[in-house]
Amino acid sequence: MTQPGEPNSTPWWYRVPPVAVVLIAYSVVGAVVYTTLSTSGIAWAGGGILAGLLAAGIQGAARAAHNEHEQR
Template sequence: MDQSRGSDSRPKGPWWYRVPPVAVVVITYAVTGVVIFTVVSESAMAWAGGGLALGLLAAFVQGAARAAYDERHR
């Protein structure tokens, strides 16, 4: 068998590096929205706004972690 296909000399990186930023925002948005809705407030504005804010913050943190990883493994 030829194993040269698909082999890459670079490491693929940790699992969080391969997760798309949109998935990070959506997952964080959903989890935060559920927590705010059940614990804090049943207002749609509260869980939607809080979920979106934390989702975007999570995407920002993931981007910063990707940049740091790229810098270390360049």
């Protein structure tokens, strides 16, 4: 843990809210699917949701690993 006056040692991706990760991944993947693969709303929404949840899961695993590393 950092003390007052010490520089923050957490990486930038740790400080990003999980909701922001989901929304960014959702919008980027949804736009890519819409413009390249299909104009179907189900296709781009479904692909975006799956990518957003995957990104949130990966960020959560990285946060857990970082927390475990910090406790040692």
